[in-house]
Amino acid sequence: MIILKIGGNILNMPAALAEALDYFAAIEGEAVLVHGGGRKADAVIAEMGRVPKMIDGRRITDALTLEIVTMVYAGLINTQLVADLQARGRNAIGLSGADGNAILARKRPVNTIDYGFAGDVLGADAGMLGKLLKAGLTPVLCPITHDGQGQLLNTNADTIANETAIAFARAGHDLSLRYCFEFPGVMRDIHDADSWIPILTPATYANFKADGTIAGGMIPKLDNAFTAVAAGVGEVRIGNLAALRAGLGTVVKNS
């Protein structure tokens, strides 16, 4: 099984998105697509005369922002991706975490920062997702979850991909989790295309963090990836589409 996560940048580039969907639709066997979509949400928030609220790269989700991200992630982007996959002959089915109770979360507790309606994932239901896959359906997951009490929550898409992979791994599936983003891998220097790191282990990751080579938004992504391999996900691979197609990109390993 392959779980592919595509990020907000690709969603905004029609040609790159079409290629990524061609790649995904052609995967033989079981596959799950996970998408973000933050930039389109920002555009809609702006059209409604609001300014996106972010702290440390995380969105502050007030009630109106939750409405907008639900519309954009679960409505516009998810539904169009499903239609695009149908056009490629892949029988996709779009899901938020509320659909089939696929991903249960809880509202993030307020410590120093109140993130509003942000969801911390409690777990994905690999059993239900497995039934869809067995019925010939390919799940397409958007980063909206719910708390089981009727409250929708805005959730990080990398976390959705990761938790889904972990749930399948725990259910005994052999799987590869692939993060498709704009670089050929995790970069030592984003201005040098050849500087991608082939393998990351906890030890090398710690070194790269200590010397500042790996910083910013890559840290939560890689923390997620190490959590996944520690939980039994066979492989986590990070790269652009060309790298993933070629079996390249950064491989995150336990040791």
Add this chain to the structure above:
Amino acid sequence: MIILKIGGNILNMPAALAEALDYFAAIEGEAVLVHGGGRKADAVIAEMGRVPKMIDGRRITDALTLEIVTMVYAGLINTQLVADLQARGRNAIGLSGADGNAILARKRPVNTIDYGFAGDVLGADAGMLGKLLKAGLTPVLCPITHDGQGQLLNTNADTIANETAIAFARAGHDLSLRYCFEFPGVMRDIHDADSWIPILTPATYANFKADGTIAGGMIPKLDNAFTAVAAGVGEVRIGNLAALRAGLGTVVKNS
């Protein structure tokens, strides 16, 4: 099996909506929920500085309007309804027509009026929906469909309910199609709550249309209902929640 369609008015009244969801969630056995949502779409269209375009009660769906109705129907309303049903212990799964290829449509041909991205339904996939039901999932259908080539289409929610009922009837299911709206039934006089019509047959319907008792938006709804019973749907019942709960409302019959 019960297919319940709830309209845009109920969606805008939190107390009435909660009652309708209580009723739906408590249905024993297989059930499908279909919803519209036109008024919320109008509100979002207005927030984005546009005026909804309508001709004869039908929306003209230009590209931006399609984006908005996709966000509102498939995103906001559908996802929240699913979360609300989960909170009531019903394992719901939200679907547009693209999801699992549930409902295929084609763009309405342009004759005198160009409706834009409006979808005429070609058919619902009772086989796929039946698999979801067998897996313990309760489909919640929104009125966005697709053409199989990647184009999303805006579709009348009554038609979605009707075509889904017809597909299940053709697949041998015994089912009741229920339209929940704001009146106790099809009314002779909307100012007289006792004037609801208990039974409509093609002959009595023709008379009521001829003398103007039934007019306007009820006509496409009832045309749909007669199409459904003619195609083998066991029962079509139209009324408000109190009427449907009591087994009352207008029953549409073949003869």
